[in-house]
Amino acid sequence: SQTIHQWPATLVQPVGSPLSLECTVEGTSNPNLYWYRQAAGRGLQLLFYSVGIGQISSEVPQNLSASRPQDRQFILSSKKLLLSDSGFYLCAWSGLAGEATGELFFGEGSRLTVL
């Protein structure tokens, strides 16, 4: 069966510090991968998605970046965090390449507080 893990679960970072959130999927190959964020009082915002190694689509211009160095690994990064980066970050995967309708499966989430 497929599983998805993301870490760390919680972190508190000062403004201007770097960020790295990691997500890995097991039990499937060539999944579509996603990073979402829920800021306080807001909905679930799509940040990045990837359909293959090295292929990243950015949805929101900001100081975050994403990378997919391996088929089942998705990393969210920032060189300098802003206060507005605080929120709950979720990684998700869906189906196989070319599959158009399947649902998303989410990781456990990472809560980031920028002080």
Added chain:
Amino acid sequence: ILNVEQSPQSLHVQEGDSTNFTCSFPSSNFYALHWYRWETAKSPEALFVMTLNGDEKKKGRISATLNTKEGYSYLYIKGSQPEDSATYLCAPRGSGGYQKVTFGTGTKLQVIP
């Protein structure tokens, strides 16, 4: 409809009441419509994947319908229970490419015992 819109934003109902929510989405380039339930301190979990106009799905007391021509879906909960308290999200696949999955703002349901 240019974006995904859900209504109402929040809802308080008494235990045993039935309720429904609406999801409106762009009707062009439609591939599928997902409904998710997001409970506090957990991750969202899929309830339904709907692909065909006129689709009706049911899981226990929860059901959903889909109209792809006019771009809306309804989620119904019959006889609400406290454990139904959660945020219900809809997410269409299609606009901007089927790989892109954008969520509505959600409907937060609170069932009062």
